[in-house]
Amino acid sequence: MIFLGIELGSTRIKGVLTDEKAKVLAQGAYEWENKFIDGIWTYSFDEIKSGLRACYSSLKEDYKSKTGGNITEINAIGVSAMMHGFIALDSRNKPLAPFKTWRCGDAEKEANQLTKLFNFPIPARWTAAHLYKAVKDKASYLAEINTVTTLAGYVHSLLSGKHVLGVGDASGVFPVSGGNYDLKLLEKFNKQLNGKLSKSVYELFPKVLLAGQCAGYLTANGAKLLDKDGDLQSGALMCPPEGDAGTGMVATNSVKPLTGNVSAGTSVFSMAVLEKPLTAVYDGVDVVTTPTGSPVVMVHCNNCSSEINAWVQLFSEACGVDKNKLYTKLFNLSLEGEEDCGGVVACNYNSGENITGITSGTPFVAHTAESNFTLANFIRAQLYSAFATLKLGNDSFFKKEKIKIEKYYAHGGLFKTEGVCQQYLAAALNTPVAVMTTAGEGGAWGMAILAAYAADNELPLEQYLESKVFAKSKLKIVTPAVETVKGFNLYTKNFKKAIKAEKVFYKV
Incomplete structure (x- = not known):
């Protein structure tokens, strides 16, 4: 059995093909860069599609060079991408406005208003904040909006025809409670919007799914979009699309309470899985979830490498x-x-x-x-x-909330040089930092694992990772000097x- 994970990151689209033991069989990539156009950070929808195709073509070539074979059938596929942002689609799944990435901070005012309304932290990069801004700005396309989604959700819809989100990615769209959007807060949001959209917010946002659930199947059009040669067959199981935060947690085996991870790339964020909710709202601090819906506190910084x-x-x-x-x-x-x-x-x-x-x-x-x-x-x-x-x-709330993380798992390109950035991160957070041999694989590998889990979901995700993915993994742990x-x-x-x-x- 083979599984494909694709992650659309800030500087490259990466694909990883694995077997059922999470061993990497082939990799592919496409380099890209966001552009600052008309006051927003964006990628064109044409490049999203062409980059996806180029990434898969690169992976096919790598697979052929290693095995001599061709890829015609994949058991399960998962898509992840940078979280948050804003994509508005009409009833034909056509974009109504340029894609706004997580780097867009122009919804700061609206985010602050929603934070006060909900008594829940809504950063400016969240999808709900951008939607609220579009309404307040009286955007010309409001009446045509059929779906509001993220980059991962959009690409998943291109491949499967389904508008769904994994709970982790959904938790960067709107506050989540009990594995779904918080219904009480949705009601408040709808009242605040006062009928200025053609649908309720609940109808506009994609359906929320947990890790392991079926999120559709690869369609003939989806297979054609991925594989320009037409070799790939349709029918592959699609797992719920996730954000890069969720795939980072999976790739570092940090989905259990009191574990954390740090993902470092163009941006950097830390994730700490909590035993209980925070007692207050803190500036710059997100409350999101693991791919199974457990509460997570995330500190996200736009600038890193x-x-x-x-x-x-x-x-x-x-x-x-x-x-x-x-x-x-x-x-x-x-x-x-x-x-x-x-x-x-x-x-x-x-x-x-x-x-x-x-x-x-x-x-x-x-x-x-x-x-x-x-x-x-x-x-x-x-x-x-x-x-x-x-x-x-992290310093702004860790001591006050009495949070003590046992260790952070770090991943991303910065940690490829052994011991250097790992040592500096341990000092910054004053907590032991572990790096696995798979640290350089990152989110695409984590997404391939989630795809495999969708095809074999008898165990809870935490146990699945421990027994089937990381049982023989070697850790390099650095304690803060x-x-x-x-x-x-x-x-x-x-x-x-x-x-x-x-x-x-x-x-x-």
Whole structure:
């Protein structure tokens, strides 16, 4: 049996083909980048389709090179993507407006109003906030809206013809309770909208499903969209589409209470599975769910690795060194830097950041005349900056809520260089951080696991992961070093000063 997981991330669309033991059989990818057009961060709908096809074509080639065979039948397929955002569709499944990604912060006012109305945190990137903004702006397409969904939900509908969402992705659309949208809050939202949409919000939002449930089947049109050669047969089981947060939890085996994970890429977020709900609303903190509906507190930061990638690209051009080798060399060099980066501070904001109240980003590096401005400290400051805002978000409520996570599982490209960013993240969160050998596989692999689980769902997801996926996994755990924790805390004080400068830059 073979299973396909596809994840549409911020910088690439990745596909992973696995067997029933979650062993990777083939991989494919398509590189892309969001564009800032007419005041919003977006990807074109044409590129969503062409990128999906190119990713699958790349995977087919990889499979053929490894096995000599062709892919004609897949047992189950799952789609995941960056969470939140806003896609409005008409009754023919045609987009009515450009896709707004999670990076769009233009619904801040509406998000704050909904937060007060619900007494529940609604960040500006959530789908409900964007829908409310469209209504308040009297968007020309309001009367035509038939479905409001996420990127994962949209792609799933292209492949299956079904408008559904996994509960984890749905929890970034609207508050969830008991495995479905919170009906009491939906009623409040409907009253607030006062009949300005053709349907109730409950009818507009996709149906919510839990991990393991059937979410439809690959249609003939869906197979044709994926495979330009026409080799792929229709009929594959489709599992509920999920957000990148949910696939990150699955890929790191962190769906049980008191476990957490950190996913680091263009953005970075931490997830902590709770035993009980939070007692208050905190700025910049999301309350979402696992793919099975358990409550999760998420701290999401818009900025993480983009500035690091830009510097590595610059050094690569200057030195003529392969970027992949340069990442390893520079990351390891950072270990020679001082614990507090010698007074060097980097602000990695390419876009706005809700946690620190920044509406538009301007990345920069700063140091005083007395700072020890070395390459090692410079690179270390860049890597620290990837986790500094995440630390600020978690520090805002962890002590007050008396939350103690046993360990975080980290995944994403930043952790491919062994021990470096893992050590810095452990210091930032002052909690042990574990990295699995599959850390670089990321969400697409996690989505393939969810697809396999939909075909074999007799056990609870937690037990399925423990017994069938991670039973023989090897963990590399780093505990926070006392001196590095102290150094990161000193760096964070400088980072807070840099945020003040960032606010000035925006006004200039």
